[in-house]
Amino acid sequence: MDFINDFKRRYSGFDTSGKLIVVLLISSLSIWLIGKISVPAYNYLVYPSGWKQPLFQPWSAITYAFIHSSILHFVGNAIGLYYGGRYFLNLFKSRHFIALFILGVLAGALSFTLGTSIAPYFFNKGGIVGASAGVYAILFFIFHYFAEQDIRVLSFTFKLKYIGYALLAIELIGVTSGYNRGGSLAHLAGAAVGLYASAKAKQGNMIMEPIAVVIDTIKGWFDRSSSKPNSSKMKTVYRSKNKVKNSQKPNQSEIDAILDKIKESGYDSLSKKEKDVLFRASQD
Secondary structure, eight states, rough: OOHHHHHHHHTSSHHHHHHHHHHHHHHHHHHHHHOOOOOOOOHSSSSSHHHHHHHHTTTTHHGGGGGOOHHHHHHHHHHHHHHEEEEEEEOOOOOOOHHHHHHHHHHHHHHHHHEEEEETSSSOSSSBBOOOHHHHHHHHHHHHHHHTOOEEEEEEEEEEHHHHHHHHHHHHHHHHTTTTTHHHHHHHHHHHHHHHHHHHHHHHHHHHTOOOOOOHHHHHHHHHSSSSSGGOOEEEOOOOHHHHHHOOOOOHHHHHHHHHHHHHHHHGSSSSSHHHHHHHHHHO
């Protein structure tokens, strides 16, 4: 029990991207064990090719993202989620981070169905696994939204958009001549979702909101079912006026000014006060 309590404590201290990485790790290991016990059960969680089989296992359009074929496969996606989360969660809400990930996963499944149905001899006939489509949605959102921001790798400095160009070129090569054409197609679909979501976000429209509402609803069901009977007991709480004042959300003009500063000079150029403003703005 001490181990479980310690794990819960550590898990609660992670941000949303960290929690998602932990979930992906646990699910991948668990489903790998399921595959050792029962291959048919494992296959029902993998997203299949063609258009007929997915109709009989629609849940696999989500579950495939929580399976990874190897440690390197998982580590690559974990790195992408970690760095993508550092940028995304500084400006946007956690619920939109998860919603964008899910949208990318669904887009990856849909593109795989279309590709393997229209050109079954060109794309791999097996199923697909991995969170890469969702990770690409988040990464390409970042590559587009912070396109001109500099990033330093070892002794080299270049703009974020060039990482996007490189990944895009790799996947285009992969979808035309690689051994994992179906996977590359799913990656490109996730990237397209991220680019579109970023373009709409710059216009003030978060396309992830409908998915976020669904996630909030499902989360609410679990929260209500796990709440204790005596948790509804009313209490009188006195709040400090200063605390209420400090917790107020900043106005939109203040946020826009900070976003403009990030685009020009990068996130590291922000003062502690400006970072606090962004943090408060990202909270529900």
